[in-house]
Structures are given as C-alpha cells and as structure tokens.
Amino acid sequence: MHNLVLALALAAAPANELQPIYDQVTKHHAESVERLRKWVALPTIAAEGLNTEQGVKRMMELAREAGFQKVERIATDGKPGVFATLDAGAAKTVGLYFMYDVKQFDPKEWSSPPLEGKLVSKPGLGKVMVGRGAVNQKGPQSALLAALHAIRAAGKKLPVNLVLVAEGEEEIGSPHFAQIVRKPEVMAALSKTIGVFMPGAEQGSQGEVTVSLGAKGVVELELVASGEKWGRGASTDVHSANRARLDSPAFHLVQALATLVDANGDPAIDAFTAKARPLSAEENAMLDLAAVAQSEADDKSRMGVKVWARDAGWRESLGHLVGRPTVNIEGLVAGYTGPGGKTVLPTRAVAKLDLRLVPDMTRDEAVAALKAHLAKRGFGDLEVNVSGGYDPNATALSSVLIQKSIATYTARGITPLLWPRNAGSWPGYVFTNPPLSLPASHFGLGHGDGAHAPNEYFLIESTNPKLGGYDETVKSYVEYLYQLGQ
Amino acid sequence: MHNLVLALALAAAPANELQPIYDQVTKHHAESVERLRKWVALPTIAAEGLNTEQGVKRMMELAREAGFQKVERIATDGKPGVFATLDAGAAKTVGLYFMYDVKQFDPKEWSSPPLEGKLVSKPGLGKVMVGRGAVNQKGPQSALLAALHAIRAAGKKLPVNLVLVAEGEEEIGSPHFAQIVRKPEVMAALSKTIGVFMPGAEQGSQGEVTVSLGAKGVVELELVASGEKWGRGASTDVHSANRARLDSPAFHLVQALATLVDANGDPAIDAFTAKARPLSAEENAMLDLAAVAQSEADDKSRMGVKVWARDAGWRESLGHLVGRPTVNIEGLVAGYTGPGGKTVLPTRAVAKLDLRLVPDMTRDEAVAALKAHLAKRGFGDLEVNVSGGYDPNATALSSVLIQKSIATYTARGITPLLWPRNAGSWPGYVFTNPPLSLPASHFGLGHGDGAHAPNEYFLIESTNPKLGGYDETVKSYVEYLYQLGQ
Numbered sequence: 001m002h003n004l005v006l007a008l009a010l011a012a013a014p015a016n017e018l019q020p021i022y023d024q025v026t027k028h029h030a031e032s033v034e035r036l037r038k039w040v041a042l043p044t045i046a047a048e049g050l051n052t053e054q055g056v057k058r059m060m061e062l063a064r065e066a067g068f069q070k071v072e073r074i075a076t077d078g079k080p081g082v083f084a085t086l087d088a089g090a091a092k093t094v095g096l097y098f099m100y101d102v103k104q105f106d107p108k109e110w111s112s113p114p115l116e117g118k119l120v121s122k123p124g125l126g127k128v129m130v131g132r133g134a135v136n137q138k139g140p141q142s143a144l145l146a147a148l149h150a151i152r153a154a155g156k157k158l159p160v161n162l163v164l165v166a167e168g169e170e171e172i173g174s175p176h177f178a179q180i181v182r183k184p185e186v187m188a189a190l191s192k193t194i195g196v197f198m199p200g201a202e203q204g205s206q207g208e209v210t211v212s213l214g215a216k217g218v219v220e221l222e223l224v225a226s227g228e229k230w231g232r233g234a235s236t237d238v239h240s241a242n243r244a245r246l247d248s249p250a251f252h253l254v255q256a257l258a259t260l261v262d263a264n265g266d267p268a269i270d271a272f273t274a275k276a277r278p279l280s281a282e283e284n285a286m287l288d289l290a291a292v293a294q295s296e297a298d299d300k301s302r303m304g305v306k307v308w309a310r311d312a313g314w315r316e317s318l319g320h321l322v323g324r325p326t327v328n329i330e331g332l333v334a335g336y337t338g339p340g341g342k343t344v345l346p347t348r349a350v351a352k353l354d355l356r357l358v359p360d361m362t363r364d365e366a367v368a369a370l371k372a373h374l375a376k377r378g379f380g381d382l383e384v385n386v387s388g389g390y391d392p393n394a395t396a397l398s399s400v401l402i403q404k405s406i407a408t409y410t411a412r413g414i415t416p417l418l419w420p421r422n423a424g425s426w427p428g429y430v431f432t433n434p435p436l437s438l439p440a441s442h443f444g445l446g447h448g449d450g451a452h453a454p455n456e457y458f459l460i461e462s463t464n465p466k467l468g469g470y471d472e473t474v475k476s477y478v479e480y481l482y483q484l485g486q
Numbered sequence: 487m488h489n490l491v492l493a494l495a496l497a498a499a500p501a502n503e504l505q506p507i508y509d510q511v512t513k514h515h516a517e518s519v520e521r522l523r524k525w526v527a528l529p530t531i532a533a534e535g536l537n538t539e540q541g542v543k544r545m546m547e548l549a550r551e552a553g554f555q556k557v558e559r560i561a562t563d564g565k566p567g568v569f570a571t572l573d574a575g576a577a578k579t580v581g582l583y584f585m586y587d588v589k590q591f592d593p594k595e596w597s598s599p600p601l602e603g604k605l606v607s608k609p610g611l612g613k614v615m616v617g618r619g620a621v622n623q624k625g626p627q628s629a630l631l632a633a634l635h636a637i638r639a640a641g642k643k644l645p646v647n648l649v650l651v652a653e654g655e656e657e658i659g660s661p662h663f664a665q666i667v668r669k670p671e672v673m674a675a676l677s678k679t680i681g682v683f684m685p686g687a688e689q690g691s692q693g694e695v696t697v698s699l700g701a702k703g704v705v706e707l708e709l710v711a712s713g714e715k716w717g718r719g720a721s722t723d724v725h726s727a728n729r730a731r732l733d734s735p736a737f738h739l740v741q742a743l744a745t746l747v748d749a750n751g752d753p754a755i756d757a758f759t760a761k762a763r764p765l766s767a768e769e770n771a772m773l774d775l776a777a778v779a780q781s782e783a784d785d786k787s788r789m790g791v792k793v794w795a796r797d798a799g800w801r802e803s804l805g806h807l808v809g810r811p812t813v814n815i816e817g818l819v820a821g822y823t824g825p826g827g828k829t830v831l832p833t834r835a836v837a838k839l840d841l842r843l844v845p846d847m848t849r850d851e852a853v854a855a856l857k858a859h860l861a862k863r864g865f866g867d868l869e870v871n872v873s874g875g876y877d878p879n880a881t882a883l884s885s886v887l888i889q890k891s892i893a894t895y896t897a898r899g900i901t902p903l904l905w906p907r908n909a910g911s912w913p914g915y916v917f918t919n920p921p922l923s924l925p926a927s928h929f930g931l932g933h934g935d936g937a938h939a940p941n942e943y944f945l946i947e948s949t950n951p952k953l954g955g956y957d958e959t960v961k962s963y964v965e966y967l968y969q970l971g972q
Contacts, residue, residue: 047826104828172826216727220827227790235790239938240840241702241910243814245807247795250815251743251751258744265737304713304721304833309733321731328729329736330827332835335817340533340658341706341838341873342590343910344816344938347790352827354726387827423727424829452725452829 018478024150025474032146033129033460033470035062039138040117040131044101046079046169056080059100059166066148068164074180079168081180085189086148088158093189094484095163095196095431095438098141099170102133109454119460125205125447126463130455135448137170139458140199143446143470147477159485163189165196167427173220173388174427181430194484195401195439196431199477201446201458207466208293209409209416212442213397214432217357218425219366219389220330223382225253227347230381237335240343250334250349256379257351260327260370264310267327267355270376272369275360279323282397283420287322291315293417302449321423326356355389356425363389393428394421399439404483408476412445443480446473504964510636511960518632519615519946519956521548525624526603526617530587532565532655542566545586545652552634554650560666565654567666571675572634574644579675580970581649581682581917581924584627585656588619595940605946611691611933612949616941621934623656625944626685629932629956633963645971649675651682653913659706659874660913667916680970681887681925682917685963687932687944693952694779695895695902698928699883700918703843704911705852705875706816709868711739713833716867723821726829736820736835742865743837746813746856750796753813753841756862758855761846765809768883769906773808777801779903788935807909812842841875842911849875879914880907885925890969894962898931910937929966932959 025032039062044055056073059082063071068084082100105114110130112118117131129139151158165186167177180186190196202209227233232247262268279287296314299305308317330353335346355366371384395402397418409416428440447467450456462469468476511518525548530541542559545568549557554570568586591600596616598604603617615625637644651672653663666672676682688695713719718733748754765773782800785791794803816839821832841852857870881888883904895902914926933953936942948955954962 047824047828104822104824171828218829220829222827231792232795233791237939238789239910240812240814240816241842241908242789242807243812243840244810244842244909245794245798245803246789246791248751248815250818251747251813254740254743254815254818255747255749257737257740261737261741263741265734303724303728303732305719305732306717308731309718312731317731321728324730326726326729327737328726328831329734329740329820329835330726330830331821331823331832332736332740332818333823334815336590336838337817337819337823338533338590341708341816341840342533342657342938343704343706343840345814346817349815349818352822354729354827354829356727356730423730424725425727453723 018482020154021150021156021478022475024153025146025471025478028146028149028153029471032142032149032474036129036138036142037117039142040129040133041115043115043132044168045104046101046172047104052079052168055100055168056082059098062145063164066145067152067158068162074183074186076176076179078176081168081177082164082166083180083183083186084164086158086162088161090158090160090485092485093161093163093193094481095165095190095193096144097196097198098164098166099137099168100166101168101171102138103136103171103452105132105454111455122457124464125459125467126469127461128448128457128459130457132456134456134458135201136451136456137199139448140201140444140446140473143444143473144199144477146474147481150474151478159482163193165190169388170426173218174390175388177427178430187436190431190436190438193438195399195441197401197441197443198426199444200442201448202442202444203447203467205298205447207414209414209445210419211402211405211416212419212422213402214392214394214420215422215428216425217361217363217390217392217429219355219357219363220387221353222385222387223253223256223351223353224385225249225256225349225382229383234345234347237344237346240345243345246345248345250346252379253334253349253351253382256374256377256382257329259373259377267325269327269369270373272366273325273361275365276325277359279319279420283322284319286418286420287315287318290417290419291318322420323358325358325361328354330354356423357392358421359392359394362391390425390427391429391433393432393440395432395439395441401439401441405441405443405480408480408483411479444473445476504968506640507636507642507964508961510639511632511957511964514632514635514639515957518628518635518960522615522625522628523603525628526615526619527601529601529618530654531590532587532658533590538565538654541586541654542568545584548631549650552631553638553644554648560669560672562662562665564662567654567663568650568652569666569669569672570650572644572648574647576644576646576971578971579647579649579679580967581651581676581679582630583682583684584650584652585623585654586652587654587657588624589622589657589938591618591940597941608943610950611945611953612955613947614934614943615946616943618942620942620944621687622937622942623685625934626687626930626932626959629930629959630685630963632960633967636960637964645968649679651676655874656913659704660876661874663913664916673922676917676922676924679924681885681927683887683927683929684912685930686928687934688928688930689933689953691784691933693900695900695931696905697888697891697902698905698908699888700880700906701878701908701914702911703847703849703876703878703915705841705843705849706873707839708871708873709739709742709837709839710871711735711742711835711868715869720831720833723830723832726831729831732831734831736832738865739820739835739837739868742860742863742868743815745859745863753811755813755855756859758852759811759847761851762811763845765805765906769808770805772904772906773801773804776903776905777804808906809844811844811847814840816840842909843878844907845878845880848877876911876913877915877919879918879926881918881925881927887925887927891927891929891966894966894969897965930959931962
C-alpha cells in the first residue's frame with residue numbers, strides 16, 4: 001500500500017461474527033432488489049416538480065422499514081427533507097446523507113425503459129439494473145438499507161447509532177439542504193456523529209475502488225437576456241426583418257457568454273478563480289498514482305473523447321479534472337428551437353450554466369464575481385438566476401471516516417485509490433463547513449454508470465470476478481458499519 | 487403628390503364599368519370569407535413537413551375554381567409548386583406569385599385558436615380574422631381570387647391574362663422556388679408577362695399604403711457545433727463535471743457567434759457587406775417622406791421598443807431598416823432546455839441564423855463569406871447548413887407594374903408612400919434577376935398584422951373609416967387588374 005494511506009491497525013470484525021448477517025443478505029436478495037426496483041419506478045424530479053410528495057413519503061417509509069425509530073419530515077422553502085435517527089445504544093454515532101430525487105430523463109434516449117428497473121445483461125459485467133437513479137443514488141442507498149435489514153434479521157444489534165438526513169433537491173443543486181441540516185434538532189443529532197457518509201457505487205469496471213477526499217462546489221444558474229430587462233430590442237418576439245433597427249437580446253447573451261471564458265474555454269470571469277487553491281504535493285502524488293492505476297483509453301472511449309482540453313496528456317488531464325474551476329454551458333434556449341428556421345428576432349435568450357468551484361472558492365463569492373464581471377462589461381441587465389449550488393468540501397485523509405473506509409476495502413483485498421476531490425459535486429459542505437466541521441465522504445462497493453445520462457445502471461449479479469454484485473455491495477456496508485463501530 | 491411618383495396619366499376604368507363586379511363582390515362576401523377561413527384551417531408548414539399534399543391540392547383547386555384553365559403541379563427537389571395560366575384572350579399578361587405555406591405557430595401563445603380563423607373584434611379596426619396565414623399570405627391571396635370570381639360572376643372577361651406560380655416553401659426561404667420558375671414552360675409563360683406581383687395587405691392601421699420597390703435578400707441557416715465534427719470534447723452528452731478536462735462545443739459555438747457581429751451587434755463577417763450598396767439619393771428622399779408620414783410612436787409601441795439600435799433617431803432607424811444587412815439569431819438550442827438545470831456537458835449546440843442582404847449582395851457570396859470567416863478563425867468545423875435564401879430584388883419606380891399600382895391607389899384617393907425596399911424578404915429575385923428581368927412587386931389594399939407572430943390577423947369588416955374591409959381589398963384587385971389591362 002502506498003505511503004499516502006495512513007493505514008490504522010484496525011481489527012476487522014471477525015468473519016464468523018458477520019456470517020449470520022451475510023446469510024441474511026443472501027436470503028433476502030430478491031426482496032432487496034425488488035425494493036430498489038420499486039424505488040426506481042417512483043422518480044422524484046425536483047426540476048420538474050415530479051412526485052415530491054410520493055418521493056418524500058417513500059423515503060420516510062424506507063427509513064422506518066430499515067429500523068429508524070424516529071423519522072421526521074423536515075419542511076424547507078423548497079422540497080421537504082427527511083431526518084431520521086436509529087438509536088442502537090452504540091457508543092458511536094454515524095451520519096448518513098441520502099437523496100431521494102433523481103435526474104431528468106428522456107425515455108426516447110433509453111434502450112430499456114428508465115422506470116422499469118429491468119435486469120439487463122451487460123457484457124463483461126453481468127446483470128445490471130437499468131433505470132433512472134439506479135446508480136445515482138438509489139442503488140447504493142438501497143444497499144445500505146439492505147445492510148440494516150440484514151443485521152436486524154440476523155438478530156444483531158447495529159454497531160453504530162445512525163443519523164440520516166435526506167433531501168429531494170440534490171439534482172438541482174440542493175438549494176434548501178442547509179435548511180434541513182441547520183434545524184436545531186438535526187444539528188444537535190449530527191454534532192454527535194463521527195462524520196457523515198453517502199452510500200456510493202465506488203467501484204470502477206475493473207473492481208478498483210476510489211476514496212475521494214472531497215468534492216468541488218457548484219453553482220447552477222440561468223443567465224437570461226431580455227429586451228424587457230435590457231431596455232433595448234423589442235419586448236416581444238418580432239419578425240427578424242426588424243433586426244436592422246433593433247438590438248438582439250440573443251446576441252447580447254452570446255456576447256456576455258463569450259466574455260466568461262478565454263480562447264481555451266477556461267474561466268475568464270474577473271476574480272472568479274482568485275481563491276482557487278492549487279493542488280498540493282499530496283494531492284498531486286495521489287494523481288500520479290491514479291494516472292497509473294486508471295485507464296486513459298477507457299475514459300476516452302466511454303465518453304467518445306479524442307483529445308483532452310488544452311491538449312493535455314493523461315496525468316495532466318486528471319489534474320485539470322480535479323483542480324480546475326470551470327464554466328460550463330448546460331443548455332441554450334432562445335427563440336425558435338424547432339425543425340428548420342423561423343424568421344423571428346427573439347426577445348429573450350437563456351443560457352443554463354454550471355460553475356464548478358475548488359477550495360477555497362465559495363458559492364457566494366462565485367456568484368458575486370459573475371455579477372460584477374457582467375456589470376463591468378455592460379451586461380448588468382442580464383438576470384443571474386441561481387437555482388442551486390454549494391461550496392467545495394474537503395475531508396482529511398487522516399479522519400476516522402476515511403481511514404475506516406480504507407480499512408474496510410483493504411480487508412477485502414482491495415487497495416483503494418485515493419482521489420483528491422470529486423469533479424462532480426455534492427453538498428458535503430453542509431457537514432464539513434463550520435459549525436459542524438465534520439468529515440464527510442462516500443463509501444460503498446458496487447459498480448454502475450450513466451448518472452445523468454441515458455441507460456443508467458447498477459450492477460446486480462456480477463459475472464466479473466473483479467466485481468461483486470448487489471449482495472457484495474450490501475455486505476460492504478455491513479463491514480463498514482462494524483468498522484465504524486469499533 | 488410628391489415629386490418621386492412619376493404619375494402616368496392612366497385612365498381608370500369608369501366606375502360604371504366596374505359596378506356590376508363590385509355588386510358581385512358584395513353578394514359573395516360570406517362565401518369569399520368562408521373560402522379564406524377554410525384555407526386558414528389547412529396550415530401547410532414546410533419546416534415541419536405538415537400538410538404538403540393537402541396544401542398543394544388546395545392551392546390547385548383554388549386556382550381552378552377561380553378560372554385558371556391550366557393548373558399544373560410542378561415537382562421540385564423539395565415541396566411541389568403550382569403553375570397555372572388563365573388565358574382571357576387579353577392583350578396583356580400579368581404574373582402572380584402565391585405561397586401556399588404558412589409560418590409555424592404555437593397555439594398556447596394565441597388568444598384565439600390559430601386554425602379556426604375566428605372573426606374577433608379589434609378596437610379601432612373592426613372584425614378581424616385571427617389565424618395563422620391570415621395576413622401572410624392567405625388573406626390577400628384569397629382576396630385576389632375573390633376578385634377573379636367576382637369578375638366572372640359579373641359576366642365580364644378578365645382584362646388581363648394571368649400566369650400564376652405558387653410555392654409551398656416560402657417560409658423556409660424558398661429553397662426550390664427557382665426550380666419551379668425555371669421549368670421551360672413556366673419560364674416561357676412568365677416571359678410574356680409585364681411583371682409579377684404578389685397580393686399583399688399593404689395598408690397600415692391608418693389606411694396608408696406603401697409601395698415597395700424591392701426587398702432584401704435572406705439566407706437562413708443553422709450553425710452547428712458538435713464534438714463529433716470538432717474532434718474535441720465528448721461525442722456524447724456527458725456529466726458536466728468533465729468540463730474541466732473536456733472542451734465545450736456549446737462555448738465553441740458561442741465564441742464563433744460572437745465573431746459574427748461587432749459590439750453594436752452589426753455584421754462583422756469578413757467581406758459579407760463588401761458589395762452592400764448604400765441608399766441612393768432617391769431612396770433617401772423616399773425615407774425622408776416616410777419618416778414624416780409614418781409614426782415612430784406606433785412602431786415603437788407595436789413592438790415594445792424603447793430605443794432603436796445604435797440609438798438611432800426615427801429617420802435614421804428607417805435608413806437602417808431598409809439599408810443595412812443583418813446577422814440575426816432566430817434561435818439557440820443546446821443541451822438541456824427544460825425547467826431548472828441539468829449538469830450536462832452537451833456535445834452539440836445549434837444556432838439558427840438569418841442573414842439579410844441588400845443589393846448588390848448575393849446569397850451565394852454571403853454563405854461563402856460566412857464559411858471563410860469561420861474557417862479563418864478556427865471555426866471551420868462548424869456545420870453551415872443553409873436551409874433557404876435568396877438574393878435581394880429591386881424594381882424600378884418607372885416600371886408599369888409600379889406606376890399602375892400607384893395609379894390604382896391614387897384613384898381611390900390614397901397617395902401611396904414609396905418605400906425603397908422591404909426589410910423582410912420574398913423570392914422576387916427569381917423574377918427580377920436575368921434571364922426574366924421582370925418587374926416584381928406587391929399590391930393590395932387591406933390591413934393585417936402579426937406575420938410570424940401569435941394572433942396574426944387580417945381585417946374583414948372595418949369600423950375604421952380609413953380602412954376598407956375584405957370587400958374593399960377584393961375591389962382593389964379588380965381595379966388593379968383593369969389598370970394593368972389598359
């Protein structure tokens with residue numbers, strides 16, 4: 001094991017102690033998979049206001065069924081959250097972060113219906129469940145719940161107490177998650193935990209496991225140009241013949257967008273990256289190892305990539321992925337968007353952006369920088385409608401949460417790859433920022449892919465000797481909880 | 487009458503000669519309006535491939551019913567056209583240009599259903615027919631057909647022979663109209679005409695009439711950026727976390743678009759405007775008069791405009807409208823376009839553009855300039871998909887077609903306003919360019935608005951003393967045909 005892992009001499013729970021639990025995992029396999037399938041069939045999509053009520057109720061039922069004694073709905077200014085506690089009379093308490101929402105989907109793009117959760121054979125893997133939310137995040141979360149069911153079914157007492165916080169707005173940038181966590185009773189419960197983890201399918205297709213020490217922050221926003229707010233152009237869509245005497249809000253937006261990046265497409269928003277912390281020597285060392293352990297060809301092939309941005313080499317591209325703030329266009333909408341053309345001068349144009357942040361950037365400073373940048377360049381009329389976002393988060397390698405996850409994987413013969421920071425985002429900052437200042441991370445065996453994309457899947461029955469299926473994933477949670485309880 | 491109108495001493499047909507025809511116009515009012523209503527109920531939309539067959543058949547029926555003896559369907563590489571002739575044994579032959587297609591529409595944006603052609607009271611006007619195509623161009627065209635019906639019903643011989651050419655792709659830029667006109671038999675028939683006119687509702691809301699001496703040309707095109715063609719970024723939509731290591735086709739498009747205009751939004755495409763002919767002294771004199779005759783306040787209020795582009799004054803804005811080439815964004819589409827956001831890095835981004843051309847620019851040179859401009863700046867990978875377009879056209883004030891339209895209006899006590907060139911486009915170049923080199927223009931009393939917009943309307947029963955309703959429009963065509971026959 002490489003020198004970055006400060007492996008603690010942790011005694012794994014003896015195999016004979018956990019065997020009765022493993023037996024229950026196997027025995028209840030079909031029931032656990034069916035629980036996941038039913039959850040996939042109920043998509044809660046915050047952006048579309050879909051199934052909020054049904055989603056939060058199901059989340060509460062799932063918690064109750066898994067043994068949480070207290071399960072509360074937490075109202076927010078947006079979609080409700082769930083706060084649940086399981087008091088096992090254990091010495092230690094662990095926090096869990098769940099999301100009950102999923103990303104939007106277009107069934108036309110799927111080869112298997114996105115809500116049916118069908119088991120489909122996938123070459124080199126085995127049988128996977130295909131469905132929206134299968135890997136992001138219902139599969140891993142249901143596996144953790146199955147672990148709780150199995151421990152109880154084996155007649156065992158849970159080795160840790162649990163505090164669960166769940167939200168239904170993760171996929172729109174968790175705009176109200178802080179409201180959930182900052183309720184006094186939730187705060188009080190979380191402050192007793194040794195840290196908070198989110199169940200995740202952390203295994204790559206070769207069985208490799210990654211332990212990430214944080215995540216970028218993100219701001220999701222719409223930039224809207226309109227004749228109305230600009231005071232130029234028309235206040236309604238007019239015939240494009242008028243373009244000769246009327247300004248174009250769509251070009252106004254395009255001109256504003258063009259100032260947000262440099263020729264390479266890198267952020268050029270004034271002061272945006274001022275507090276971006278360069279990768280440390282330790283983080284760079286992690287990436288040196290990762291560049292050897294991970295396959296560039298696989299990554300390129302998976303996404304259909306010929307060259308990395310800035311013509312970077314593989315190792316360099318990983319540094320960019322982890323270390324660079326970004327400005328991304330998620331979507332553009334203006335005027336006529338159907339087939340062919342339509343000679344219209346649109347009065348409104350919208351760019352949907354996401355900005356990714358690295359420590360020590362903050363969401364609020366990023367938004368302020370963007371607004372100031374636009375105002376300075378004559379684009380102060382553009383609406384900056386922030387729909388969600390959060391600060392970056394980081395958790396120390398030396399924290400118990402991370403060290404015990406490493407120990408759990410290692411006990412299974414898997415040397416985890418350390419990763420400085422996820423390029424994707426999750427609202428771990430609510431836990432890692434003051435006043436809680438807790439470790440926060442992801443944990444879980446299991447493999448899946450296609451988050452936010454068509455044909456999202458989660459491996460259920462593995463034919464790949466390097467990968468476990470659903471039951472091995474469930475067992476990994478049993479083992480981690482026992483490690484944490486020690 | 488101002489000095490620009492070289493009024494010929496035309497003898498208007500004596501009122502008593504036309505009275506029996508006027509009587510028929512009145513008698514068949516309901517039938518004529520119903521013919522229009524039914525036509526509005528059948529929208530042919532080339533961009534959507536909607537009702538092509540039904541549309542061309544209806545066009546042919548309408549021509550036959552109005553007395554055209556020979557009515558032929560003309561196949562093209564796109565939607566079919568119609569070629570029809572009416573031999574009245576007259577000395578002179580006049581060409582007619584019709585379109586049987588209409589612009590796309592979104593019923594949600596309409597206060598009256600766009601296909602029902604309901605008669606709705608409009609303050610200050612009277613009863614208007616609301617429907618897609620009502621003014622652009624079925625209302626005026628149906629009024630011309632009603633004139634032919636009325637002349638026949640009165641037992642009169644048509645004072646001119648007619649050659650009709652109609653297309654079903656005007657709203658997508660007439661990509662195949664030249665194929666229709668250049669069929670040898672069509673060409674032969676048109677070459678015998680004294681010119682070609684398109685029926686149009688040429689009256690403003692105060693009853694004023696404009697005679698335009700040409701039209702801008704146009705190119706409609708899609709500019710498409712994609713990871714596939716670019717060879718950068720991903721070849722599929724991927725999670726936006728990858729933005730840090732992947733180029734963005736959407737930003738590539740934005741950066742390309744930003745080079746097409748200057749800070750004012752005016753064309754900045756290399757060589758694009760090189761052949762743009764400045765307005766002549768005669769054209770400027772027409773605009774001087776127009777600036778006095780037309781109401782800036784009305785124009786501004788109609789479109790919800792506070793300031794003209796380039797902060798122009800009223801007279802200056804008319805010069806811009808008529809004299810300037812443009813680059814317009816009709817629409818933008820990329821990635822996620824639904825409510826809220828979606829953390830995706832789109833692999834494809836599309837801008838729908840229209841370029842407006844003034845003499846002596848040409849469609850082909852404009853497209854070539856755009857492609858060269860993009861290639862020179864590193865955007866040669868962008869697809870330039872031209873969906874339609876045509877050259878500008880111009881017709882001399884001294885032409886018989888124009889002079890007789892002026893005489894017809896004048897005989898009604900309306901002094902027409904001369905207008906150098908429509909800012910909107912129509913494929914008159916097919917007639918005005920060699921080898922035909924014919925005069926081509928619009929003619930017609932009648933008032934309507936909302937072409938390409940929701941709640942398009944055409945005035946049917948006027949309560950405004952300055953405006954005639956449908957029957958007066960029909961009569962204006964009777965009068966024009968008699969003028970042309972002399």
